[in-house]
Amino acid sequence: MKSVLIATIGTRDLMFQIASGEWFNIGDDRMQSGEIIGEQAEVISDLGLHNISFRDLTKYLLDNIDTYIDRLEPAITGNIFNKNASEIEKVYLIATDQKPEVKQREKDTLYTTEIIKKWIIRKFQNLNNDNTSILYVGQDGTNPSDFEQMFNWWRKTWRNEIHIQPHQPIWVCVKGGVGQTSEAARVSGLSFYGDRILFFEVQQNTSANRQGIPSDYKGPFLGTNYLWDRTQKQALKLLESYDYTEAYDLLQPYFQQSGSKFGAIPNLLKAGKLWNQGQFEKFLSLAKSSTQISSVEGRLWMAYEQAYLGVIRLEQMNTTEAMLHSYRAIEGLLYWWAADSFPDHFQEEKQGWPLVNILITKKYSSLERYFTGSENTAKVDGWLLKDLLNEAIPETKNSIDFKAFWKSAKYARNYFSHRLGGLAKQDVFKAWSKDINNPDIKTSEQWQKRILNCINLVTEKSFNTLSEASLFCQIHKQVLEAIQKQEIINYDNNK
Structure with a gap:
């Protein structure tokens, strides 16, 4: 089954090729090291515009999309689409569009997102206007920089606006936008869909971007990595009461990841399940194959x-x-x-x-x-x-x-x-x-x-004691220590 992709769009998710052939990030308004002009300013200058905000700049490009479409490229999500479009059934792009009195309104991404949607539809035949949607944050007063507000927004959006079939894979890229929006997307999405969610993480590649090549990415990887600390504590609590079945089920999504570094833990948890059932010979066989006892x-x-x-x-x-x-x-x-x-x-x-x-x-x-x-x-x-x-x-x-x-x-x-x-x-x-x-x-x-x-x-x-005599007691201590020491790589560069 093809996936649903949800991507947040930020101010730096769009590149523009100026007349010299070099590409610059439309939303990067920082001054360049050792130079007078920043990337956004390079774009504004090339277009012959003056004193224009990011919002108005992207509206200008959208209004003239037929002229500039070949000179625009998504910097963050571009490669995700380039390499995975055939595996995507539906796309939801998350844009900001805040009320006029909001100071950060001038950096809203509604027009950027419209441009990226047109880029997607033009480039990939399977992703047309019907299955590429834009959802807007801020039109109802929600503050993208407020985690609690965004968490509530995402909960409503997951439930009412994002339509996913049973067992359909869910891909998420939340590199664009502010951190509170991204974190709320992760936590609410994982609470709603659990280990069905897979994440992409993008590493900015400025030298490639200057050549019109989107940044590199990792993934899709298991989204529950972001909640490892919480999961780890839950697993240890379950094991404190010797609930090996629930602990195994809780950790199983991590075991299934490619490159999993859990070593003998999965088999030792299975051995613990057998021990709880009184199947001591099978317990011993599996435990001996996984560790030294x-x-x-x-x-x-x-x-x-x-x-x-x-x-x-x-x-x-x-x-x-x-x-x-x-x-x-x-x-x-x-x-x-x-x-x-x-x-x-x-x-x-x-x-x-x-x-x-x-x-x-x-x-x-x-x-x-x-x-x-x-x-x-x-x-x-x-x-x-x-x-x-x-x-x-x-x-x-x-x-x-x-x-x-x-x-x-x-x-x-x-x-x-x-x-x-x-x-x-x-x-x-x-x-x-x-x-x-x-x-x-x-x-x-x-x-x-x-x-x-x-x-x-x-x-x-x-x-001297039954705990000293029990082989399971040895295994139990090893499992607890192994899970306590276990670390999960978090691919979020902002963490």
């Missing part, structure tokens, strides 16, 4: 991730999920520990309980009571798993932490899994206390330590 063996490391996910859910005040994740971290760990520790005796099932064969009783005779009749296998339910754990790792038998897991935490997990409603944070802590009626867990730190102690006993690790 601690190496892991086997699969028991995932218990730490599941437990830390419970910690994050508690921070997010998702207390029911925090309870379920924390319990599941240990329960799931024990099943995998049993299967990994006794591979000849265990049979993992995709559906239902794992099975253990009777040969396990040769090592642990206390388990014989789980095999009844002629059955050679037994369902590994919680009771069997508890007895096996106590036999294989005797320290767990007298562990206060495991006593809470097998009793109060198990009861609370079952209760909340089968009933509607939520629970308070203190209910989570109470559930992990060794005695519900006399809770010994009253803070998040104590709760985390209880879960960590259980996991460390089984994995034979010695982590």
Whole structure:
């Protein structure tokens, strides 16, 4: 789909070729370095005019357009049209036309803009009078130098005057005109259309202009670069609450730019999304391919991730999920520990309980009571798993932490899994206390330590905190630091 181009026209967006063949900027009224006469004065002199304002000068050229059309060229927007006209469906040129009592009226660009419109129509067959429009600032008293007034003007204009089809690309060049008009165009346009807007930025090239060649430009580039500071803060705030999905969606337009310098950030955000979903193996695979993290063996490391996910859910005040994740971290760990520790005796099932064969009783005779009749296998339910754990790792038998897991935490997990409603944070802590009626867990730190102690006993690790044990915690810190350090090139030379 072809684009819509919106361009602000300033006093220096038009060049004129004098009789000598040299080109001068009609609106540049500054005196030239080391010379007596400025560019605008050169044009006025060449035309045989005297004491004439910019507004009147451009009206004179417009009134005599048939005579001068071949000696006029847009200095700022010229190359954008020369190189991209075939990709443009409609053009909106923004001109100033202020009330008679306004001092800056003498520098209004209404006639300049009419000249540029005629230049466009004459040069490009696909851009005719019907699809090249002029919109005027100032006729209603709006001050082009007042940001708030211009912001309101642009909001109304985007909504009522500029017609854009769904999904149509929007190109904007706001180099012409005063800075307040340009900034209001950017902010209001980005608020209205977001990452659909692409910007051109023009770098003045005086030597080329003197030869009748319009200035160079960059773009079109993503308009949201102008709002990077704001976007950066929003992304960091989302990540503070571990909302990786929203953070990725917010930053994705930046990732899609050619020459993006975000490095591993996109993949690490994707990894964070997987971690939030509990897809820890996929998380690890993507994270390892994008950055250096601690190496892991086997699969028991995932218990730490599941437990830390419970910690994050508690921070997010998702207390029911925090309870379920924390319990599941240990329960799931024990099943995998049993299967990994006794591979000849265990049979993992995709559906239902794992099975253990009777040969396990040769090592642990206390388990014989789980095999009844002629059955050679037994369902590994919680009771069997508890007895096996106590036999294989005797320290767990007298562990206060495991006593809470097998009793109060198990009861609370079952209760909340089968009933509607939520629970308070203190209910989570109470559930992990060794005695519900006399809770010994009253803070998040104590709760985390209880879960960590259980996991460390089984994995034979010695982590001091769940954050230390979690691979995701390492990644999270890297993502935050990378986004905090990230800088976006702002192509606006006035910034």
